[in-house]
Amino acid sequence: MPEPSPPTRKRRGRVLRFGAALVILCAVAGYLAVQYVTGGSHGPGCTVVSGKADGPAYDFTPEQAVNAATITAVGTGRGLPERAVAIALATALQESGLRNISHGDRDSLGLFQQRPSQGWGTPKEILDPTYAAGEFYTHLVKVDDYEKMPLTEAAQRVQRSGFPEAYAKHEPDARLLAAALTGTSAAALTCDGRQDSTQAGAQDGTQAAATGPDAVRSALVRDFGRDALETTAAEVGGKASPTPTPTTGDPRTVTLPVRKDTSPGSGRTLRERGWQLAHWAVANSSALRIERVSYAGRQWTAGNTDSQWRPAGSEAATATVRILTAR
Known part of the structure; x- marks a missing residue:
């Protein structure tokens, strides 16, 4: 069989280069798609x-x-x-x-x-x-x-x-x-709790977010409304206080008494309400630098390799959710 003519070899070369370029393009597109869905290259830090x-x-x-x-x-x-x-x-x-x-x-x-x-x-x-x-x-x-x-x-x-x-x-x-x-599943959501530069900003990514007890309180108002911070609904540093900055107790702790959800049409139990607040705090742990969340005899601690909810205290302690922020 005669050898291919030079033009044929050139055409084959172009086809190979085109194929290689297409493979690279598909790989880049796949990578960008993953970044779009996951929100960055740092990988998942939460599990439900x-x-x-x-x-x-x-x-x-x-x-x-x-x-x-x-x-x-x-x-x-x-x-x-x-x-x-x-x-x-x-x-x-x-x-x-x-x-x-x-x-x-x-x-x-x-x-x-x-x-x-x-x-x-x-x-x-x-x-x-x-x-x-x-x-x-x-x-x-x-x-x-x-x-x-x-x-x-x-x-x-x-x-x-x-x-x-x-x-x-x-x-x-x-x-x-x-x-x-919503709190239907107990101790079901965990995060590693490590603060990352891509997560430390505000939700729209335009400016750095505040951290600490005051930031936790502001975020609670943002998501649950001001009722979450009424004197009868929240404690800071272990003592009821209407002010955003406690003067007694541990200044890093926000304690939320769990009350019946009075939202129109809500049929959720106190325990479900408590687990909603506890899971909410874990979900916000990286952004707000929350170190520990305790509820219903279980405790989540940031930085654990397995990030599990572990036994801590009495299982009957469902009256409050305690949130400890970083120093």
Whole structure:
């Protein structure tokens, strides 16, 4: 057989170079996709597990944990069921990877990729996770029988996405998160608690966030409302105080008495309310430099290699959640 002519060898060379370039491009695209979903190269620092032995688990980042806790608190604050929270979390996982991003398709912004031009609010409002979650729930409750619908259908009724089936793939992870962050599952959410430069900023990533007891109190108001800081609802340094800065006791400790959730329509137990507050604190541990959270005879400590909730004190101690911040 005669040897290929020089032009044929050149064509083959171009094909090989094109193939190699395509492989590199696909690898880069895959890497960027992972970064988009996980929120950075530092890797997951939080885990949520099923309340059942040997059940599924989901690993996610501290940034995602903060946003998931906010979305959940807004939903339960409106007396909405766990199903509504799962729908909201699955939607945010699909739309933004649970990241409060300042870009998207056309003028889409934020956790839910809401569009100012479509009446969802101003850009500043939409980039406020509490506001964005509230707007999502406002639209969700207008959907008749949303609790009985497939999750992807309920989410699509709100979002009007060009990919209506995309939400379904996030349902298992969203259900795990919703169960933990509403308090249905006890001792189910852990984080390593290490503060990272990418997590130390504010939720929109524009400025450094404050830390310490005052920052914890501010974040509680942001997510749960001012009732969480009333004299009868919160203690700082172990002593009831209406002021943000304690003068007695351990100044690093915020103690939250667990009271019945009085949100309209809420049927949650005191124990569920307590685990919601405890999991909320762990979810915010990196951003707010929280070192230890105690509730119901269990304790989470930042920096543990396994980051488990360990026995500590009496199991009957369900009256308070104690949050210890870093020095």
